[in-house]
Amino acid sequence: MTPFAPPLMAPAKRGLPAHLPGLPLAHAHVLPFAPLLALLPGLPPALPHALPQRLLLALLLALPLALPLALLPGLATLAHAQTVDYGALEATFGEPVTTSVTGKPQRATDAPANIEIITRDDIRRSGATTIPDVLRFVTGLDVRDYGLGSADVGIRGYNQAANPHLMVLVDGRQVYMVDYGRIIWAAIPVQLDEIRQIEVIKGPNSALYGFNAVGGVINIITYDPLKDKLDTATARAGTQSYLGGSAVGTGQIGNTAALRLSAGGFNARDFPAGPLSPADRASRQPPYDGNINADSRWQITPFVEAFGDVSAGENRLSDQEPPGVFGTERLSTYAVRFGVAADTALGSLGLSVTANSARVEIGEVNAALPVTVGEAQSSTVIQASDLVKLGLHHTLRFGLEFRKDADDSGFLTGGTISDQIAAVSLMWDWEITPSVTLTDAVRVDALQLHHAGILLPGTGLTNAQYDDTTLTEPSFNSGLVWKASDDDTFRVTLARGVQLPTLLQYGLSLRSTALVPPTVFLGSPDLNPAIVWNAELDYDRSLPPLDSVLRNAVFVQQTDDVVAWPFGTPLAAVQRGTPIFDSRNVGNTDAAGAEVELKGQNAAGFRWQASYALVATSDHTVLDAGPVPTSIVEYAHSTPNNVVIGGIGYSRDRLELDLLARWQSSYLDFRVNPQRTGLVAVNIDNYVTMTARVGYRLTDTLTLALTAQQFAQDQLVETAGPPVQRQIIASLTVRL
Amino acid sequence: MQTRAHAAIAPRPSQLACRDLGVVMARIAVMACIACVAGAAPSAAAATLSPQELLIVGHAVGFMQPPPTAGTVAVVYATGDAASRQDADAIAAEIGTGLQAGSAVLAPKVVDAAALAKGGFAVAIAASGANGPALGAAVRAARILCVTADLAAVGDGFCTMGITAKPRVTIVLNHAAAEAADISFVAAFRMMIREM
16 A cells, blocks of 8 residues: 555545634634734743743834834934835836845845846736736746646746745735645735736745745735725636636825725636546536735824735635645635834834634545545734844844744644744845945744644654644845946845745644555654755846846755655554554755846837746655655656746737747646555646737726637646646726 | 656656756856847936936935925026036926926926025936035035936035936935935835945
8 A cells, every 4th residue: 555645535524623613713813912912921831942932022012112112202203104115116216126035125136136026017918817827927937727716836946736835925914824835826815906016036035034935935015005096997708607807996095094995706617627536526616716805004193104904715726635636625714914114213113913814625525435624724923123224334124023823623633733933033234335235134933833632542642742842943045236237237145944844744633544454644743844055146137239138047956854744755653553654854855947038128019028947856855765656745857847938029009919938848747546545647748838918908997808828729738637728818907 | 648657757866966967057058158148338327317317306305204395496507607507497398397206296496506595495406517516515505405417426425316317227315415404215215225
């Protein structure tokens, strides 16, 4: 018998765990102060080693108390804008502005990291209906589609299902799922029409964002309701019975308060099941997605701004959970955040509290094996920062963060697995000369695990083991930017990123009776985080005669202590005839690569892009030693080594024409075999996918567009799962 | 699409690493050659403000704290310098009815440096040839922001802020001159400009 046996194979019909309907945990975390209040009387007895958290908590509490003091007349300097005014700064400097790399506002070309900014115009012209559709044509990124609206995104060689290497944020709010550390893109409560820009940072950035920002960071920046009045609506209809749309409206009370409301969604018939096993085939259901979001800002005084946003979403999408199993997942998400920012003599102070919660139902609708697994996930994050320019050439950013993540599933984890993380960070940006800038950032994260519930007996795991688990990890980012001339920029970066094992890798406690003999899959509290070392050299060259910019990058990366899910690791033990497999650190992996990109546009209305990305990865792990593959942790073969992206567009008067194409070399992908006893490795042949869009402005407020996605073939095999069909979508946009 | 047993096609990791690394290095070398494509030499900064630079002046003034809510833009020429006066007139004509600075619209007025003492000006724009000790003293006395396209004049302290748009937007602030005139900017803007 091979160790792979997905948890969905349990033979008995299972409803949601008894504790799910009430969702006490999720509800607790919708109240953002709940975890904070829970800490106030004293740390729970389960956290004996949490002294750093006490210290951090005291600092977090001290900061808002200090804020009013800082605002006292005589101490505070007058300012009129607190959050970064992206629109005004972009208009001033003639290029997109970002805070994603260091926390400091800076021009994209000055940032000490490889960052690509996708503008609102890029998004519109791409014809995309989802964010992964936009990212598909970004150099160095790989997108895996599982169905309409469902995809995973990888950066530079870590192209895998439920990718835990990415950090994705909306206006700085983290949106990843804590179970697998994955991103459910459709559940991100943002409409494409309200996005100002998408910032893609390639490479680790743990020193600013902490755990999991090891492959890269994608920060989705929306319009500021206080500064940008956006009223728009889009309706879409197309093949696959696709019906969708979105609406965004902004209300402003002078310059003092504003609210932007947005809502959107779609439903459709999904792509055909293709080669999926009968069980996976039966589990596919028509996808739908709906999200609503409210984003508010208040200018409390000329130098203090408050903000708050709340969102909710419901969707049902094809997905891979666990990786290799193509099923359907239903997700309900809620998020709330509020905060305050102020310009003071002490610097730009910021404080925010965010609470995310998600209820996940993984359904395998199959008459023979009806299974529904439920999870309640939550995360609460409190962040405080101070960004200050000292003298003429130094900028410092101090950051404090406390977060609590929890995954509550009687079926998967035997209760609730949770962590609490306290972190302190410092960024120092030094303008050594007008043309040379050095940026260093360090961050130390301290983690405390906790498990409550009943772990599987006979496995040796106890709640106390989890409660005794702590770890402290430093991370750093360093970047030297040399503007050799007005046209030439060199950038050298070095980073140590930290990838925390996901909550399921820590806390899985699953006995699958679908297998003969019954098999146990465990997490492990003894896991080490994966450490990612990265070095990169970039060279950007403006080419005024060509109205273009040439960007070049070479990088090397090593990941130590790769963490693998228990589905596919070597046998850990056999107890009373029951095989036990556990999550473990399985070795290391190396990657090296290079990217070249030429991008430009001219006054005649033409625009173009061409890029080539190369990445080669080698694995040195204990996995997949046998004749049949058992683990998807197979980076060396599961990423296309070569990717070429090209695009051309033209605008004239009211017309926009765009064509984007991507060719990628072959790679290996995996799906569970029909017997559920192992994986089938599927060679995905090299392929070309093309998207075209024609947009025409009927009036100043009305735009009609026709988009053909993946139009070169009827259907295309992009993964080991369902093929991706040609999709034609017509849209009508009203923008007031 | 082909389906096959994974072990049959997978090279040993060490073989793969060596082979791929060689390929990577070779391709990186090719890319490095491509990267050597030469572009045009940067152009020198103009001494007068272009229309694009005037727009940037408006944006920059909008980042002052507090931003001006009313007033006039003084377009300053050098007394007795016909070319300078001509440039000032051209700048004023380009501004037209007003310079958009944040939420304010500032009407232009062509003056010489001595006229700044009369007050009523929110910002001074130095026409070509106007930068000099007289202008520096006048804007300090009037406690107003002075903007020029001559970055060297900023270094000399004759004018507070220098702005050029080509080949890329550059904004330079003489910190001492700004402090002397009690002029400050929002933090985000300060972090994005070069201060001297």
